Amino acid sequence: MWYNGGVLIQPNTRIKEAIIMPVYRQSQYTTTDPTGQAVDLTEPLQDKRPNGRPQPWHLHRDQANLLAVAYRILGDEDRAHRVDGCAPRLTFAADDTGHLKLRNAWFCRVRLCPVCQWRRSLKVFGQTSQIIQAANASRRGGYQWIMLTLTIRNVDPDELPTALTHMSQSWHRLIKTKKWTDAVIGWQRATEITHNVDPDSTWYNTYHPHYHVLLCVEPSYFNGRKYIPQAEWTAMWRAAARTDYDPMVNIHKIYGSTPAAIAEVSKYATKPADYLTPWDVDAMADAVRVLSSALHRRRLLAYGGLCKELHAKLGLDDVDTGDLVHTDNADETTAAEAALVAYSWIPGYRQYYRNIER
Ligand SMILES: [Zn+2]
Structure with a gap:
C-alpha cells in the first residue's frame, strides 16, 4: 500500500484514479494534520508578496505529491519519502498589516521537488x-x-x-x-x-x-x-x-x-x-528518472x-x-512584527490551514 500524501493507494488501484480521487469534505470547521495538530478549515493560507502577488504554496505542494508517486513507481522510496515530507508546516511572522514572512519550514531539497525548485x-x-x-x-x-x-x-x-x-x-x-x-x-x-x-x-x-x-x-x-x-x-x-x-x-x-x-x-x-x-504516469516516471539522473550532482x-x-x-x-526559508536575503524583521502563525499541509484538502493554538 502506498501513502500518497494522505491518499491511500491500494495496490490494485489505478494510480491515475488515486491521484484525482475526489476528496469528501466534512461539514466541520476543524481537522488535524498527520501529526495530530488541529487546524482551522476556515483559514486557508493566504501568503502574498509585498506587491500583492499571491504565493501559491498549495499548488507547488500538490505537485510534490505527483513527484512522490513517480519516485514510488521507480522504486526510489527514499526520495519519495523525502518529497512527501516537504514543507509539512510553515511558520510565519505576521506584521500588523497581515503581511506574512516565512520564519521556519523543512524543505526536502530533492532537486526536482516543485516546492524546493520554487523556493x-x-x-x-x-x-x-x-x-x-x-x-x-x-x-x-x-x-x-x-x-x-x-x-x-x-x-x-x-x-x-x-x-x-x-x-x-x-x-x-x-x-x-x-x-x-x-x-x-x-x-x-x-x-x-x-x-x-x-x-x-x-x-x-x-x-x-x-x-x-x-x-x-x-x-x-x-x-x-x-x-x-x-x-x-x-x-x-x-x-x-x-x-x-x-x-x-x-x-x-x-x-x-x-x-x-x-x-x-x-x-x-x-x-x-x-x-x-x-x-500518463508511465511517461511521468520515465521523465523523472531521466531528469533525476541527468541532473545528479550537476552545477x-x-x-x-x-x-x-x-x-x-x-x-x-x-x-x-x-x-530556502529566507529567499530575499533582506532582513525585514520589524518591531511591528507580531506573533508567529503556523499553517499545516492537509493532504486530503490539498491546502495549508492555520494551526489552532491550544
Ligand atoms: Zn521539497
Missing part, C-alpha cells in the same frame, strides 16, 4: 537582483546588461547526460575566446532543460538543454569595437560546441528595469509541467567575472545548499 528560483531572483544593483553601484554610470541564450538541438532521453556534459565543455571553450574575454565583464549562467510532452509533436519525448546567460558589459559596448553581433555569437557558439549546424542563439539588450531578464536566469532547471504529467547555476566576485562579496550562499 530556489525565488532565492536566485533575489540574489541576482542584488548582484546587478551592487555592480551598477560600483561604477559611475553603471553597466549594460545583456541576455544570451545558447542552445543545441533536442536530444533523446538517453543522450541527455552526454549533451549536458558536452554543453559544459563547450561553454568553457567559449568563455576562453578573446572576443568573450574582451567584451564580457561578468556573467551568470542558468541551465534549463525543457521536455516535449506533446504526443502529437514530432519532437515528442525529446529534451532541450539550454543556457540562459546574463552578461555584464561596459555601457559603451554597443557602440564600441568590442561589440559582438548576433551572427558572430552564433559562429562563436558553433565553434565552441563543434556542431555541424548553426545552433540557435538569441541575444538581446536589457532596457531599463530588469525583472523579466532576472526571471529568465532564475529559472531553476526544469518546469514541473515538463515532467509531472498525471495523464546548474554558475557565475563568472564581476558577478562571481560580487556573489562572494555580498555573502550570498549557494542556492543548491543554502537556506
Whole structure:
C-alpha cells in the first residue's frame, strides 16, 4: 500500500484514479494534520508578496505529491519519502498589516521537488537582483546588461547526460575566446532543460538543454569595437560546441528595469509541467528518472567575472545548499512584527490551514 500524501493507494488501484480521487469534505470547521495538530478549515493560507502577488504554496505542494508517486513507481522510496515530507508546516511572522514572512519550514531539497525548485528560483531572483544593483553601484554610470541564450538541438532521453556534459565543455571553450574575454565583464549562467510532452509533436519525448546567460558589459559596448553581433555569437557558439549546424542563439539588450531578464536566469532547471504529467504516469516516471539522473550532482547555476566576485562579496550562499526559508536575503524583521502563525499541509484538502493554538 502506498501513502500518497494522505491518499491511500491500494495496490490494485489505478494510480491515475488515486491521484484525482475526489476528496469528501466534512461539514466541520476543524481537522488535524498527520501529526495530530488541529487546524482551522476556515483559514486557508493566504501568503502574498509585498506587491500583492499571491504565493501559491498549495499548488507547488500538490505537485510534490505527483513527484512522490513517480519516485514510488521507480522504486526510489527514499526520495519519495523525502518529497512527501516537504514543507509539512510553515511558520510565519505576521506584521500588523497581515503581511506574512516565512520564519521556519523543512524543505526536502530533492532537486526536482516543485516546492524546493520554487523556493530556489525565488532565492536566485533575489540574489541576482542584488548582484546587478551592487555592480551598477560600483561604477559611475553603471553597466549594460545583456541576455544570451545558447542552445543545441533536442536530444533523446538517453543522450541527455552526454549533451549536458558536452554543453559544459563547450561553454568553457567559449568563455576562453578573446572576443568573450574582451567584451564580457561578468556573467551568470542558468541551465534549463525543457521536455516535449506533446504526443502529437514530432519532437515528442525529446529534451532541450539550454543556457540562459546574463552578461555584464561596459555601457559603451554597443557602440564600441568590442561589440559582438548576433551572427558572430552564433559562429562563436558553433565553434565552441563543434556542431555541424548553426545552433540557435538569441541575444538581446536589457532596457531599463530588469525583472523579466532576472526571471529568465532564475529559472531553476526544469518546469514541473515538463515532467509531472498525471495523464500518463508511465511517461511521468520515465521523465523523472531521466531528469533525476541527468541532473545528479550537476552545477546548474554558475557565475563568472564581476558577478562571481560580487556573489562572494555580498555573502550570498549557494542556492543548491543554502537556506530556502529566507529567499530575499533582506532582513525585514520589524518591531511591528507580531506573533508567529503556523499553517499545516492537509493532504486530503490539498491546502495549508492555520494551526489552532491550544
Ligand atoms: Zn521539497
